[in-house]
Amino acid sequence: MASAKSPSEIARETLKLLATRRLPPTPDHYQALYDEVAGTTSAPAFPSAQLRQISRVIPGQTPAQKRLLGLLETAITQQDWGVLQNVLVGYANLGLSPVAAPEPASTRIDHLPLTLAQNLARLVDNTLPALGEDDARVHELAAQLSTFLREPDPPVSTAELMLGNFSYRLSFAAEDQAAIRLSLLSLLRLVFENIAALSMDDEWLHGQAEALLAASTPPLTLRRLDDVQRRLKDVIFKQTEAKERTVHAQMQMRELLATFIERLAQMDESSSAYNTKMEDCAERISQATQLQDIMPLLEEVMAATRAMALSSRVTRGELQELRERTEAKHAEIDHLRQELDRASAQARHDPLTGSLNRKGFAEAMEREIARARRQDAPLCVALLDVDNFKSINDRLGHTAGDAALVHLAQVTREVMRPQDQLARYGGEEFVIILPDTELAEGVKAMERLQRELTTRYFLKDQERVLITFSAGVAQVEGEQGSADAIRRADQGMYLAKRTGKNRVVAA
Template identity: 65%
Template sequence: MAETPPSVLARETLKLLAARRMVPTPENFQTLYHEVSGQAPATAAAFPQTQLAQIHSVLPGQTAAQKRLLEQFKSAVAAQSWAMLQNTLVGYANLGLKTVEVAAANAGPEARAQSLPATLAEQIARLVENTLPALGEDDTRILQMARELAQHLRQPQVSATALEPLLNNFAYRLSFATEDQAGVRAALAQLLQLVFENIALLSPDDQWMQGQAQALQQASTPPLSLRRLNEVQQRLKDVIGKQAEARDRELQAQAQMKELLALFIDRLSKMDASSSAHHAQLEQCAARIGHATQLHEITPLLEEVMSAVRAMALQSKVAAGELHDLRERTDATHVQIVQLRQALKDASTQARHDPLTGTLNRKGMEEALSREVARARRNDAPLCVALLDLDNFKALNDRLGHATGDAALKHLVDTTRTVMRPQDQLARYGGEEFVIVMPDTQVAEAVQAMQRLQRELTTRYFLANRERVLITFSAGVAQMQAHEDSSGALERADRAMYLAKQSGKNRVLAA
């Protein structure tokens, strides 16, 4: 088999340098040259002047740039300067890259298939960059790899062959980083749970602290999502405001109670002092009467006794009236404190949620819709709302009772939550009507989701006193339109729901 000429080996080495995007140092060139030729690296000479002279004789020198680099290569070999030789190889590598790019641009369909489309490369680059905020700033190596990968993807004519090892290395490093972040989130959630549990244990009789601890425990229960944390944040702000207001009123009522008790005790002490003074006065009058020998001596003493008795009676009547008033005010204050404590307890759990079903109430739904509408417009994403109403709910209440009707509503909510996605939100609109907010959903997909819920209800019978009751609903679905507010979409969904009722019930219609 004929030996490959050195000129061919040199050209193949330069192409390989360009394809692998390696720094064209003499060491890299020599390594790849031996790889291409299949020869073992030479170790006899410290500077391979003879081999480099042979390479110089076969290097191209047709263009002005090639001629200049050829002279520079010759000078580097004569001076045995690795630095000059490195600069020369860098120049040849740059010429080689330009040649490769031109060749790729002029290549046929098969050759161009090895290059990624520019739109796909840009999407991958954005995907890489979007993963970084979730990883933090601790791992500097993965940040550097991501920047290099994004820079490579944004070059013209991205080679799929050259991209594959870069993606493999980044994915390998990313797997460790994501595991670390998942461990950090899990440990943080456990730590928060322990802190909140201890807050509740330290204040078992404080309803305000109990409500706060319960809300915080719910907030830190996995799975966590940004949407859920935003909802909890809004709820906590409302709860904290109501609790602070009720707390201040309770403290004021307690201060008023203390003031009343202090006044009560002071009045009792004054009554005791007054009674003691009158008692001493009467004893003195009795002693003086005992020593009297004439009637005219007794008459003024009797008048003094009568005056003291009248004063005692008047003071007793006034004191009794004051004490009665104090008692009424004390009872009213006590009732107010009890009511405030109950309001404080209710504020911890019912700020934005329906107390019967645990779903969002009207206020919670309006805030959730406001956030989702803003998010949909910001991201130019679809948003759907579904309004469903239980069929024949009044007849169910009349036949089986309101308690059974409440249980049927809870059954519907439990079943709905098994079908809903994590990002969907359920709210009680009023009575037996519910609203489901479905972000990133087209109207056809929303209709299919409601129909899946109807099928799920047919497989889950509601039991009422051992009687199987089939629960159905009619629903209307509306997709938010441009420049439409949430109330407009709800009105359209309500009209579609009414048509579904008129069409025979147990139907889903799009607005």
């Protein structure tokens, strides 16, 4: 029953109740206490703000959805509960509309196709060798999955679950193997660096260590490792042969020196014996009183003198021979040492073209940068890439491709200045170090090389093959190192490729 109190009285009592019950004076608390004092029930406030947030995420793609979304906007604007009820019922009825008929059993896929299951099983089997034996769990999951996929008609749902579990575990195993490879590579490089540090006086071993350092520099490829292995085997063979000959020559030298010392000792002994004999004869002569006593002593002195002279001539001849043999052995050892140096130098050169490899290029670049800074001289580097090299390999064969690279290297060495240094940077890429060269001069030098190549065809089975290249040229600037110059030269080379090939771009 409604209260007979006036609205002002109801409001005063409402405020008193708020204070007595110590409630926050919010609109909801005031409305609830007002209804309590008045004995009435107020209609709830229309939730316009909340409904507008809901309207922003409700789908409205189909015509029915768009119509209902318009009605919802009307209900919010007019704060009409009746319209809002109709909208909610309408959305509920959308879910009760007839659904599409299920696919026939003949077209619904409940099992993996045989070919797909077999390919997945092979993929799992081929993945395992790269993971090692550290993670037993991933091998167990792989075995279970491989067995399951080879069963007749494996269910799709089970395959999805097992593949998910395996791929999750596989990601961890792959990360572990990648970390292990990086750690092993770092350890190998430490070993090689220590070998190089401990072999400063042993050039042949030092050369091998530097080659191994270059070989263990990422990125690693099987072709690159095969090339390095072949080169190292050849270097090791030559170094071993030269090392054995050097050791043999050194042993012979020691034998010669021992013989020389022995002959000197014999000369000393002969001289001492002669002196003793002379002193003895002199003493006996001084004591002689008759001439007939002196004559035998004189004959003895003459015989000793003749023997001493003969012994001296023989010994002098032997010493002269020993000296000549020693000088010959010295020359042989120097020659062998030079052979060792040449064998060691092969570890810094590309075996195909004879140009520097990346290790040799890095060393040469460091030297040239240091020299350029000391003398305040310009220094440029050019990165060139043979155009259409893949088509040469595909059409004429890899042997012809290798011969084309040799031809390019030979022409480059003939055309460039003696102080310019050529290095094979990788595949069909070459780098040329240009000391005392400004950027504009470096571009002109590369263009001159391009023109020269157009006049010197590469011949393959009497077929003329024109070799061209795209190049980028960069000048080493300030305190920046070779890596920055190579990066800029590579960008210039890439731009030359994109703008038509057989071009030179200054970077």
